[in-house]
Amino acid sequence: MKSAFQVNKILLxxxxxxxxxxxFVSDSRTWTILLTQIFIFSILAMSYxxxxxxxxxxxxxxxxFFGMGAYATAIMLDRxxxxxxxxxxxxxxxxxxxxxxxxxxxxxxxxxxxxFFAMLTMAVSGLFLVLAEKWRTLTFGNDGFTFxxxxxxxxxxxxxxxxxxxxxxxxxxxxxxxDSPLGRVLIAVRENEQRTKSLGFQTLHYKVIxxxxxxxxxxxxxxxxxxxxxxxNTSVLTMDITLDALLMTIIGGVxxxxxxxxxxxxxxxxxxxxxxxxxxxxxxxxxxxFFGIVYILAVIxxxxxxxxxxxxxFWKRKNPIKLAIAPKRxxxxx
Amino acid sequence: xxxxxxxxxxGLATGMLIFLLAAGLTLIFGLMDVLNFAHGGxxxxxxxxxxxxxxxxNSFTLAILGxxxxxxxxxxxxxxxxxxxxxGNHVQQILITLGFMIVLSEMLKVVFGPNQLAAKTxxxxxxxxxxxDVIIIKYRLFIIIIGxxxxxxxxFILKRTKIGLVVRAGxxxxxxxxxxxxxxxxxxxxxxxxxxxxxxxxxxxMAPYSGVIYAEMGMEFxxxxxxxxxxxxxxxxxxxxxxxxxxxxxxxxxxxxxxxLSLAVNMMLMAIVxxxxxxxxxxxxx
Numbered sequence: 308m309k310s311a312f313q314v315n316k317i318l319l320x321x322x323x324x325x326x327x328x329x330x331f332v333s334d335s336r337t338w339t340i341l342l343t344q345i346f347i348f349s350i351l352a353m354s355y356x357x358x359x360x361x362x363x364x365x366x367x368x369x370x371x372f373f374g375m376g377a378y379a380t381a382i383m384l385d386r387x388x389x390x391x392x393x394x395x396x397x398x399x400x401x402x403x404x405x406x407x408x409x410x411x412x413x414x415x416x417x418x419x420x421x422x423f424f425a426m427l428t429m430a431v432s433g434l435f436l437v438l439a440e441k442w443r444t445l446t447f448g449n450d451g452f453t454f455x456x457x458x459x460x461x462x463x464x465x466x467x468x469x470x471x472x473x474x475x476x477x478x479x480x481x482x483x484x485x486d487s488p489l490g491r492v493l494i495a496v497r498e499n500e501q502r503t504k505s506l507g508f509q510t511l512h513y514k515v516i517x518x519x520x521x522x523x524x525x526x527x528x529x530x531x532x533x534x535x536x537x538x539x540n541t542s543v544l545t546m547d548i549t550l551d552a553l554l555m556t557i558i559g560g561v562x563x564x565x566x567x568x569x570x571x572x573x574x575x576x577x578x579x580x581x582x583x584x585x586x587x588x589x590x591x592x593x594x595x596x597f598f599g600i601v602y603i604l605a606v607i608x609x610x611x612x613x614x615x616x617x618x619x620x621f622w623k624r625k626n627p628i629k630l631a632i633a634p635k636r637x638x639x640x641x
Numbered sequence: 642x643x644x645x646x647x648x649x650x651x652g653l654a655t656g657m658l659i660f661l662l663a664a665g666l667t668l669i670f671g672l673m674d675v676l677n678f679a680h681g682g683x684x685x686x687x688x689x690x691x692x693x694x695x696x697x698x699n700s701f702t703l704a705i706l707g708x709x710x711x712x713x714x715x716x717x718x719x720x721x722x723x724x725x726x727x728x729g730n731h732v733q734q735i736l737i738t739l740g741f742m743i744v745l746s747e748m749l750k751v752v753f754g755p756n757q758l759a760a761k762t763x764x765x766x767x768x769x770x771x772x773x774d775v776i777i778i779k780y781r782l783f784i785i786i787i788g789x790x791x792x793x794x795x796x797f798i799l800k801r802t803k804i805g806l807v808v809r810a811g812x813x814x815x816x817x818x819x820x821x822x823x824x825x826x827x828x829x830x831x832x833x834x835x836x837x838x839x840x841x842x843x844x845x846x847m848a849p850y851s852g853v854i855y856a857e858m859g860m861e862f863x864x865x866x867x868x869x870x871x872x873x874x875x876x877x878x879x880x881x882x883x884x885x886x887x888x889x890x891x892x893x894x895x896x897x898x899x900x901x902l903s904l905a906v907n908m909m910l911m912a913i914v915x916x917x918x919x920x921x922x923x924x925x926x927x
Contacts, residue, residue: 359732365732365735365736367739415912415916419915419919421731421732421735422670422676422731422875423871425678425735426676426867426870427911427915429864430864430868430911431908433861434905438905546860550743553739557736593751595747596744596748596751599740599741599743599744602736602740603723603740603741603744606733606736606740607733607737610733
């Protein structure tokens with residue numbers, strides 16, 4: 308078991324190293340931009356996985372945190388100097404706003420059953436979308452606005468490396484987070500909330516923590532997204548962003564962290580190629596139908612996603628009782 | 642005064658449209674324990690097919706019937722293909738119905754084209770009456786009347802007929818109804834089809850009211866219906882009527898007096914209800 312773990316680590320390291328040198332060996336602008344996009348959406352999808360995959364709660368309002376980050380960065384870079392310092396500050400500001408909002412929304416709604424929570428997050432996120440459309444002095448509504456990115460990121464390659472670095476850091480942080488005693492409690496909530504409660508855990512607190520972590524990471528993804536486009540409009544707050552995160556997580560594999568990254572790659576690449584096919588036949592303009600159908604089939608027949616299925620096959624042969632060996636819960640219990 | 646009456650009629654008309662959508666949602670939830678996120682898609686299909694039938698036949702009655710038929714057929718397909726495989730698993734239900742919502746609204750764009758369509762008010766219902774200073778738009782009154790008629794019909798079915806008895810008993814205790822020898826799965830299907838028909842009816846009535854129809858309208862309206870279902874209490878039919886009227890009125894008055902808050906007011910209503918009465922204003926029992 309240990310050796311398999313080591314192999315995984317080495318494999319991941321090789322992949323990251325290969326991706327890091329990629330822009331130095333290939334000068335394809337399209338690929339650099341596409342990969343940057345994939346990394347950003349991987350971060351978003353991983354944050355969604357904390358909610359859906361690890362805590363077992365379905366949020367339909369994830370776009371609002373993404374949008375908060377995007378707007379925080381865009382507005383601050385536009386109003387103040389476009390420097391790296393302001394960029395970092397704006398990420399922190401976006402994360403703080405997202406953290407506070409997700410804390411408040413979570414406290415209000417997470418005590419409800421899954422249905423209500425999904426509905427309410429959808430409604431709250433709709434509220435933020437309307438707010439952004441109406442508050443034109445700040446956001447310029449649906450028209451959006453362009454802004455200057457820090458000179459340091461003028462070079463696409465630098466930005467690519469920055470986003471890749473963020474992806475790796477977020478992955479390591481979230482991996483540590485879900486493997487911590489706290490993360491184990493979240494998994495217990497997913498498996499059986501009643502039982503977790505009867506073991507003495509205030510499940511609401513844990514769910515709120517999960518929602519704050521997911522919100523803050525989503526805001527980081529939003530900040531990176533805004534700078535990669537140098538443009539922001541209300542589309543960053545729409546349901547489409549939440550749906551993207553949802554599709555990536557489900558198709559890649561829920562509750563795996565690696566899955567959402569692979570899902571983001573699959574979806575973004577497929578999106579790229581399918582919308583390219585639109586010239587051949589107009590049905591490809593509506594490529595999202597294919598995703599809708601694949602997604603429905605995945606939910607019914609293939610609920611573990613790509614990574615989950617591979618892992619399941621692997622585990623069934625090698626180590627069927629892995630989940631039983633969870634770290635001892637201590638410290639956080641009340 | 643005339644301003645108040647106009648706002649009142651506006652609010653009531655919007656409230657009725659939301660009620661038709663929310664009534665299906667709340668019945669389906671109360672009976673089947675399924676929250677149908679694809680409901681907005683059925684609503685949008687009702688609107689588009691209604692406008693299409695109206696263009697084809699030039700008769701608004703046929704357009705309404707055609708939309709309802711579309712709703713029933715889509716409801717049948719949805720229940721058989723989408724809802725049935727995932728009964729009892731809430732997370733899967735939420736995910737899959739949302740997925741179906743995407744497919745429904747994208748299919749709309751494939752069938753009817755991606756652009757907005759204009760919807761005309763039928764000549765009989767166009768125009769308005771002037772009573773003193775008060776101008777009453779005929780079509781809005783028509784919507785309100787239809788809403789009350791539908792409420793009356795459904796209330797009658799629920800309270801006075803055998804199928805209504807089974808549905809109400811099913812809301813209280815599904816297993817017991819099944820143990821008494823009633824095929825509850827069949828009842829589920831009928832209720833789902835009825836709910837889909839109501840959503841489609843709401844859609845076709847909405848089309849001339851707003852003037853234009855577009856694929857995303859389903860999602861926008863479904864959010865209002867969700868708010869109504871939360872406020873009115875999941876599974877409560879009269880609750881959804883009152884909550885829908887409340888939401889409609891709050892929306893129309895706020896849109897006039899404090900336009901910036903017109904959507905926020907519904908959210909605030911919902912937040913207050915959730916904090917003080919999380920089960921909603923009305924409960925399904927009784």
